């Protein structure tokens with residue numbers, strides 16, 4: 568039986584697919600996008616998250632961690648000693664059956680408006696075996712969507728796609744070197760899997776995060792527009808840069824250090840798509 572680490576479940580979301588949805592955020596992602604606003608979703612470790620206000624700097628948490636591990640770090644023992652209850656594990660572990668049971672209480676409301684459940688992350692395909700277990704359990708009960716970077720082995724993508732009703736697919740950077748530089752991985756599998764998605768005739772939406780000077784350049788958006796045109800795709804969602812992106816890093820003891828200039832407003836450059844007949848939706 569497969570288990571997955573779920574770091575958030577958001578109910579009544581209207582941005583993660585058709586209708587009203589419950590979005591399940593699974594931990595683990597092979598990418599390291601510079602602009603990631605869910606850093607607690609990147610690793611498959613269940614790290615400890617610290618609330619950003621209320622700390623009285625008593626040091627009890629580090630002392631408990633030191634006693635338990637011999638190192639100055641937060642451990643599970645740290646959680647219970649914090650007088651202000653500021654520490655928690657980033658995620659909770661679920662089996663597929665446990666998660667279906669939890670999600671099912673809202674199916675009637677979600678289904679009434681054509682909504683359903685969206686698996687997001689992190690990169691949900693990092694939990695491929697879990698998805699292959701839970702998606703069939705949800706079949707016929709509610710609409711099943713996948714929000715993905717598209718980065719995984721092609722065989723896994725095909726298997727998960729066959730059990731998915733709707734896909735939200737990110738295209739970030741078309742130039743291979745730039746993709747590696749800003750996300751840590753090549754876009755070869757991503758583009759391959761995207762072609763598979765188009766051929767599958769499953770309903771999907773393409774989404775591009777607009778990162779100032781990185782993904783929102785005329786060169787990159789023009790290349791995405793040309794690729795979509797070549798693939799016969801007629802629409803794209805553009806996501807303006809969220810200046811709160813770095814907000815969660817401190818809570819897991821990391822620093823947000825983007826190499827791009829956050830103060831420059833991101834540019835949708837919608838004309839690059841529209842002149843090729845591609846409809847633009849700016850979220």
Ligand code: SF4
Nearest residue numbers: 622623625626628649
């Ligand atoms: S135990 Fe709680 S209040 Fe004390 S230093 Fe740690 S996080 Fe802050």
Ligand code: SF4
Nearest residue numbers: 596598599600603689
């Ligand atoms: S793919 Fe998403 S979750 Fe993974 S690093 Fe990039 S932004 Fe973060």
